[in-house]
Amino acid sequence: MKSSNSNSVLITGGGSGIGEGTAKYLAKQGSRVTICGRSEDKLIRVSNEIGSSCHYVVADINKENERERLLQEAVEHGKGLNALINSAGNMYRVPLEDLDENSLMDIFKTNVIAGMMLSKESLKHLKESKGSIVFISSVHTKRSFSGASPYAATKGAIETLTQVMASELGEFGVRVNCVSPGAVISEINIRAGLFSKEENLDRMSRLAPEHVLGRIGTATEIAEAIAYLIEAKWTSGAILRVDGGLSLGKIKD
Numbered sequence: 001m002k003s004s005n006s007n008s009v010l011i012t013g014g015g016s017g018i019g020e021g022t023a024k025y026l027a028k029q030g031s032r033v034t035i036c037g038r039s040e041d042k043l044i045r046v047s048n049e050i051g052s053s054c055h056y057v058v059a060d061i062n063k064e065n066e067r068e069r070l071l072q073e074a075v076e077h078g079k080g081l082n083a084l085i086n087s088a089g090n091m092y093r094v095p096l097e098d099l100d101e102n103s104l105m106d107i108f109k110t111n112v113i114a115g116m117m118l119s120k121e122s123l124k125h126l127k128e129s130k131g132s133i134v135f136i137s138s139v140h141t142k143r144s145f146s147g148a149s150p151y152a153a154t155k156g157a158i159e160t161l162t163q164v165m166a167s168e169l170g171e172f173g174v175r176v177n178c179v180s181p182g183a184v185i186s187e188i189n190i191r192a193g194l195f196s197k198e199e200n201l202d203r204m205s206r207l208a209p210e211h212v213l214g215r216i217g218t219a220t221e222i223a224e225a226i227a228y229l230i231e232a233k234w235t236s237g238a239i240l241r242v243d244g245g246l247s248l249g250k251i252k253d
């Protein structure tokens with residue numbers, strides 16, 4: 001991967017997990033990165049670890065005025081915008097009989113609507129730079145995890161809207177792609193109150209053999225795919241599965 005000294009990248013949810021790994025990876029490649037999230041302590045830690053090429057903004061992507069400030073600061077920090085990485089996301093997993101409408105609306109707002117709106121709001125800058133948008137889907141669109149229909153539905157929406165937005169924005173030289181990861185250690189299930197940190201690690205080791213490559217992935221391995229999609233000038237509408245083969249659903253027969 002060549003270094004992109006001129007790249008300015010906005011990464012939502014950059015205070016942990018895949019967003020954090022992507023911010024660190026792209027900054028190492030020479031990009032100026034802006035990260036956001038709602039918890040300042042996490043953003044300060046990541047920003048300090050990266051150094052001056054990283055700017056952080058405490059912002060809730062569900063709020064229009066906070067997205068506006070986020071975008072403005074990202075453009076100022078990066079002197080323009082070359083890529084928007086919509087990594088912020090939440091998990092909502094319950095049996096169908098316990099499904100709560102407000103929680104369902106909330107997860108769609110964060111996982112789907114906020115990223116779509118931020119894409120719209122970034123468009124002027126992305127048209128200028130002939131830049132790109134990367135969404136993060138999930139292996140949940142290919143493997144059924146019990147009780148995870150709310151989360152899986154948001155990720156199905158992400159894969160579909162990636163393709164339609166790619167069709168719509170091609171004429172402006174703006175590319176839209178999506179990375180679909182397998183299991184990666186992060187805070188998402190812990191923040192959702194589903195597992196403790198220890199239970200999460202235990203669950204990950206139980207999931208490892210389900211991947212044909214026999215292990216879970218790292219945030220850096222997802223970042224490599226995101227970096228590829230930012231640079232891949234003839235790729236738009238791609239759903240890149242970076243999941244150690246978990247989506248293959250291998251059956252030992």
Ligand SMILES: NC(=O)c1ccc[n+]([C@@H]2O[C@H](COP(=O)([O-])OP(=O)(O)OC[C@H]3O[C@@H](n4cnc5c(N)ncnc54)[C@H](OP(=O)(O)O)[C@@H]3O)[C@@H](O)[C@H]2O)c1
Nearest residue numbers: 013016017018037038039060061088089183184186187188
């Ligand atoms: N880890 C996996 O195995 C896996 C697999 C497939 C796909 N994914 C996807 O990868 C993406 C990153 O998730 P992750 O696993 O890295 O989890 P994570 O560590 O929990 O990261 C998600 C980040 O999003 C931020 N966030 C949530 N709601 C937000 C909001 N309203 N405004 C701004 N920031 C918000 C969170 O920070 P605050 O709470 O501080 O705001 C958090 O730092 C998600 O889209 C997830 O669905 C993850």
